[in-house]
Amino acid sequence: MAQLEFDEVVTSLRAAGCVFAEEEAEILIESASNSAELTELLGRRIAGEPLEHVVGWVWFCGRRIAVAQGVFVPRRRTEFLVECAAALHPSTLLDLCCGSGAIGMSVTGVAELYAADIDDAAVGCARRNLDSVGGTVYSGDLYDALPPNLHGRFDAIVVNAPYVPTADIALMPGEARIHEPRIALDGGADGAGLHRRVAAEANQWLAPEGRLLIETSALLANSTLEAFVEAGFTATISESETLDAVVVIGSIVE
Missing domain, CATH: 3.40.50.150 (Vaccinia Virus protein VP39)
Known part of the structure; x- marks a missing residue:
């Protein structure tokens, strides 16, 4: 992904109130296989869906743990x-x-x-x-x-x-x-x-x-x-x- 795309993702996340916009942008970009998927994932996050549900995993105790929509996200x-x-x-x-x-x-x-x-x-x-x-x-x-x-x-x-x-x-x-x-x-x-x-x-x-x-x-x-x-x-x-x-x-x- 180009730097411009990264900046656009960060700007959109900040506008939606995401405190850790840069970190979330990196995760969303890494998780998307193409621009269309990135747009879809970003839209879900901006709409308020937890980042972990959007990308399907949470970082916990040094490893990725799969989480699904409707499942509690471990803190x-x-x-x-x-x-x-x-x-x-x-x-x-x-x-x-x-x-x-x-x-x-x-x-x-x-x-x-x-x-x-x-x-x-x-x-x-x-x-x-x-x-x-x-x-x-x-x-x-x-x-x-x-x-x-x-x-x-x-x-x-x-x-x-x-x-x-x-x-x-x-x-x-x-x-x-x-x-x-x-x-x-x-x-x-x-x-x-x-x-x-x-x-x-x-x-x-x-x-x-x-x-x-x-x-x-x-x-x-x-x-x-x-x-x-x-x-x-x-x-x-x-x-x-x-x-x-x-x-x-x-x-x-x-």
Whole structure:
């Protein structure tokens, strides 16, 4: 692509309010095989579709992860959840509410990887991603998706369940509010509804030394911690200032 075309793409993106116009222009140009396709991709981005949906991938933990339209786009802050899980060196891992499967796929050293989500589009996307690493993806509501033979098997369960309070969804940027499924955003009245459900049944699925890890927010951290304690866990709050990320990590009290 000529420099003039690059400048035109940047100008169009800036006019549409894209903060990182130069970076996005490079990605769009790289992703387009010809001028007509570039025009189509640029039009979708200017209309407000997330860049990751437009090009079909997101850069996460040092690799490209495929994402599809209607599937939640993993945020960079969620890389902290991956770091926390990797530090535990789990052999058997469950990525619950998996979305694209980016979290489970990014935890290194896992021998057996399982994932589950209730959304059909997410399950399809996760299967495309996790097939390459030998992961298994199930469809269903939280643990109901899993076969009984996985009871007590997991060294770690990693969860990025929705944690936006219902009333706050209207305040989210249009890219998320319009283009990502509400089921991947809505955490209930206080944001911690799914965290309570996940924690309440986790002990049935964790191995004796297993850990439950849930991404949350600074405002919601205490509510998520309470959900762990109510479910019989001893838990701590871990934070990353660099990624502006919060993860609650718990183990069953013996």
